[in-house]
Amino acid sequence: MKLIMTPTSPYARKVRIVLAEKRIEYEQVIDSPWDANSHVPDFNPLGMVPVLVLDDDHTLFDSRVIVEYLDTVSPVSQLIPKDSRQRLAVRRWEALADGISDAAAAIFVERKRPESQQSHEWIVRQDQKVFRGLEAMSEELGEKNWCTGEFFNLSDIAVGCALGYLDLRFPEIEWRKAHPVLARLADKLSQKPSFKDTVPPAS
Ligand SMILES: N[C@@H](CCC(=O)N[C@@H](CS)C(=O)NCC(=O)O)C(=O)O
Structure with a gap:
């Protein structure tokens, strides 16, 4: 494939x-x-x-x-639980993390337009999604080992990718300072070869 x-x-x-x-x-x-x-x-x-x-x-x-x-x-390393309640929890995390990437990407694209055509209101609206999303992820992760509890799964992957995208496009957002529990999760994820091998190149 x-x-x-x-x-x-x-x-x-x-x-x-x-x-x-x-x-x-x-x-x-x-x-x-x-x-x-x-x-x-x-x-x-x-x-x-x-x-x-x-x-x-x-x-x-x-x-x-x-x-x-x-x-x-492939049965190797199941990343989406079979149990419907747990599955919904994972997919909800994914929707939240992807939503942060959607909002951040929307700001990035808007800022590429000529300055006179950019909408300040639009950028602020997307900004709020990013900041509320980070707040929600931090609160829901709390002291848990992984997003949904004891096991690494798709929810952690989605969160790690959204945080990595913020680092790439908006390094000025100091989410690590504001949300140490997210920083702890991101550090743990960054040790995994699958994350190491896919770090986005600066462009
Ligand atoms: N919901 C989609 C989002 C995909 C997406 O936004 N991809 C961006 C690249 S990061 C894209 O292809 N943008 C081109 C466009 O918006 O026309 C997914 O999860 O795959």
Whole structure:
């Protein structure tokens, strides 16, 4: 299978970490949807990465659908619990973490527009999502070892990718100072080879 991705996408990083944790072989295809000659729309009508192209050419998107699929194809290291209550808890964490990446990416894109066309109100609205999201993650993690308790799973991967994306795009946000419990989790995640191997390059 092939993963169409960019090295800076937090959603693609989530999928790459899941692939690594589950020891699934795949080929990376780097294609930025922002390039004029990108082929991403040929694989995903929404023109977004990541897209997983299966060996029979079937395509899967978005990242939440891809990780759900990957967790079913290999029994190695189960990342989404089978129990429906626990499963919902993990997917709720993922929605929160991905939502922080969505808001941060929206600010990043808005700031690339000519200054006179940027909306200050829009940026503030997205900023609030990021700060409220960090607050919520910190409160819900508390003193627990991992996001949902004793076991590492997709919720921790999603949170680690959102925090990594903030470090990449907004290093001035001092989330480690404001939320030491998130810093503790991020430090633990950064020891994992799957995280080490997918650190987004500065661009
Ligand atoms: N909900 C999607 C979000 C994917 C997404 O926003 N990808 C960005 C790259 S980080 C993208 O492709 N943006 C191109 C665009 O918005 O046109 C997912 O989880 O896969």
